[in-house]
Amino acid sequence: MSTPEEAVRGTGGIKIYVLIRTDVTWEACVPRNSVRSPTPDKRASQGRYSVRSFGKCSWGPRIVANSKTCYLFSMTPQSDIHTSADVKRLVDCFYEKVNHDPLLAPIFNDFAQVDWPEHLPTMYKFWESLLLGSGTYQGAPFPKHMGLPVSQEHFERWLTLFVATVRENFSGPKALEAIGRAASIADTFARRLNVLTDTAAFGRIAFS
Numbered sequence: 001m002s003t004p005e006e007a008v009r010g011t012g013g014i015k016i017y018v019l020i021r022t023d024v025t026w027e028a029c030v031p032r033n034s035v036r037s038p039t040p041d042k043r044a045s046q047g048r049y050s051v052r053s054f055g056k057c058s059w060g061p062r063i064v065a066n067s068k069t070c071y072l073f074s075m076t077p078q079s080d081i082h083t084s085a086d087v088k089r090l091v092d093c094f095y096e097k098v099n100h101d102p103l104l105a106p107i108f109n110d111f112a113q114v115d116w117p118e119h120l121p122t123m124y125k126f127w128e129s130l131l132l133g134s135g136t137y138q139g140a141p142f143p144k145h146m147g148l149p150v151s152q153e154h155f156e157r158w159l160t161l162f163v164a165t166v167r168e169n170f171s172g173p174k175a176l177e178a179i180g181r182a183a184s185i186a187d188t189f190a191r192r193l194n195v196l197t198d199t200a201a202f203g204r205i206a207f208s
Helices: 084-099 105-111 116-132 152-169 173-192 201-207
Strands: 005-011 014-020 027-031 049-053 062-065 068-077
Touching: 084 105, 084 116, 084 152, 116 173, 152 173, 152 201, 173 201
Parallel strands: none
Antiparallel strands: 005 014, 014 027, 049 068, 062 068
């Protein structure tokens, strides 16, 4: 991420902390007193922090502050995966990427015709059980993948999107565990479907 220009603007007596990315076309606006560590003079380009919306995984909600429409963001240090809410955010953000991916979206939506309101809660339980030990998932995920028109390329893309989602939102031992488990799942499913052609590919994606 390039270094943002930073400014404080007074709007009707309300201090607005504004981050402006010069290489993309959006502005992120938050009340200055809601900007936590790092302080406003820190730079997002240091790599230890991410510009993240409150409770959203994409551009976040629009707000109107004294006739100024902007996107609401906060600069916060990345935390690890600790709670069910964290798992939900991981799953929601990941499948948002899947649904916009030209390779994977047709498999999920056209061929498998996934019922997302039913599928997403199942995935919450699946990853909560793996990462938090909740034991709430009851099922066998592999049989549902039998008969899908997929190749190793599909599993590589699935893992690439998952790794990107984890790294964009979390940092820590559980985040690394999530990546490792996803790599293992991709490898296992590709082997069982007899589409594995590059045995080292998933390791490169997960740990490069």
